Amino acid sequence: MPLSPRSKLACAFLIPLSGLFACLAADGIRTEAPVGRWRQHDVQRPKPKVVEPADAGIATKPPKDAIVLFDGTNLDAWKSPSGKSWKVIDGTMETVPGSGMIETKGKYGDIQLHIEWAAPNPPNGKGQDRGNSGIFLMGQFEIQVLDSYKAETYADGQAGAIYGQYPPLFNASRPPGEWQAYDIAFRRPRFDTSGKLLEPARITVFHNGILVQNNEEPFGPTSWLKWLPYEDHGSRGPITLQDHDHPVRYRNIWLRELPERPAPKAVDDRPKSVALSTDLLDRYAGQYLLNDKANAPKATIAREGDHLTITFPFRPRPLALEPISETQFDLPFTDGRFTFRKDNAGQVTGVHFRIGDGERELTKVNP
Template sequence: MRRYVHSFSLILLFLTMTHATSRAQSGWKQHDMDRPRPPVVTPAPPTAPVPPPSDALLLFDGTDLSAWEAHVGGPGAWTIEGDYMEVNRRSHQPAPWKVGDGYFEVVPGSGDIRTRQAFGDIQLHLEWAAPEVIEGDGQGRGNSGVFLMGLYEVQILDSYDNPTYADGQAAAVYGQYPPLANAMRPPGQWQTYDIVFRRPRFGAAGQLLAPARITVFHNGILVQDNVPLFGVPLWLQHLPYRPHADRLPLVLQDHGNPVRFRNIWVRELPETLPEAPADAYLAGITLPANVLDRYVGRYGSWEIRRDGDVLRMHFFGPLWLELVPLSTTRFTLKHTAGMLDFDLDEEGTPRRVTFTLGGVPMP
């Protein structure tokens, strides 16, 4: 849970305008204790840390916090200049948390930490453990948080037999979405978060083009399913979107509890898909019905038939795929990289056909 506020006047400025927005999005008041809590699902037992994939950036290797630094001012340490939100201030101070045997631990009161590197769209793997000795209850028990881009929080909390408001328990998108299930292991055991985060998109004039989206697996169980965020979640409020940088650091929160972390890695995701070449879809030609009829028949295990002015090819099961003629000797499977090359006799009747997929001959 976010404890920090940049200024009380800023809360008063946005509280009224964002209260209606947050309630309209979910139908529930923020932190409503009457909101149904998610069902308890018992996850698989914890395992040893799984090595990261080859393209992952390791943010903690079990020995030091060199990938992290102190985050001066807490997660709320942003400023607003006009219509722009600035959260990317560097402290250049070492991360003040304690490193143990393969893990690091929050030092209560020392402040939050943040990655030295900034990120946009990512897949994040993070393992954490609430203190084995139970102290406190509700939001005061095993509380921390992971803030994507330093702004968008996935809650960390000991929610094992520990009632609290639904949108503030473990794996909630804080203040917005309760998890689909309470997948907690007991305190002291390692929990895993696997998070897919897509940053918000802003236009050249600062307008919101697409909201941030988050998917979360808690201990292997889907608990947030590509949910759109309706602003920046804060305690008792939501700030409306304001444009910010495309890449910002991750932040881990000091909420006064000695929560432990290990095996943290991130994969940067492509923010745009490769554009197809202009000639990806080849223009077909029109062949008269009497010419199309020449191709009808069986070719080994394949069969071609005519449906009106379209040829279709049967491979297996119920599938009859449309053929698009590029010439009298070459056809393509519509919307695919499949290509059929016909060997014709002197009268234009096919004698045999060669089928390739992406240039690779198919049997």
């Protein structure tokens, strides 16, 4: 959102000087194909539908593993680039007009963030000059804070907007003075070792329990009047709250750092496939009862060349079974194993089926 003259100097650290004159070209982030975009703050852009959220309830308590950034007592987790502090009043953090932004001392990447805020009451001003503040993820991607209750402004500047880029899907604002909540899931952008963008940031936002941003990909850092390109500033950054000369209050701020999903093992250590005779494979073919109840559904095992397939009644597409021993077969894409059972005469009577940590016995029909 536009910054007041007193705030511009304080937030200069957010935007490298080299980026001030850069503008993201109208190319797709991945495909480089031309992409049509609304101009920033286009008043013709459709406004989100108004949705009345549930009544404000008790503040959401942080989970046991959360990093508590503000619990209503002090600003120990925060610092002020301008040297001017915000104030703590009655368990809330309140902007001090002209003090500039504050940011967390810690830096974070992928996070789940909970934050509650309230616009001044009675309301004062109109458009963007009405309970204006903002929450910057990694100090770069702003989620707009604004009194948007029965108030008009451009769509991509409303409460819950990814500022200047994506309007909220719905206007879920409560009246000024009432507490509002954002629950944000943020995935940081990824770059290669040369600084080339591999994956844009992703942002999901719930405003007062209403989904208003659904896994959106910002074009780049949010900014005023121009789009800026992605730049690699590292994998972590601060949470920043904006002073826009309005006495906006915050409370109950906490986050959870999100882990990377573990990568698969580099080496495939599954048993290697073995060759079995077609006569043996044909002996395993047939229908198998999925349970021991009357009218139990049946799975069909058939030979296809040098391996078997299994078809379940609820999954008509056959699945390959690769032989790894005379009686054991693996699913190539799933942690699953079939072990055929035989009686003393060598007749196939059934198969033990393990998938993940689940197991069951299938009985062959007319063995």
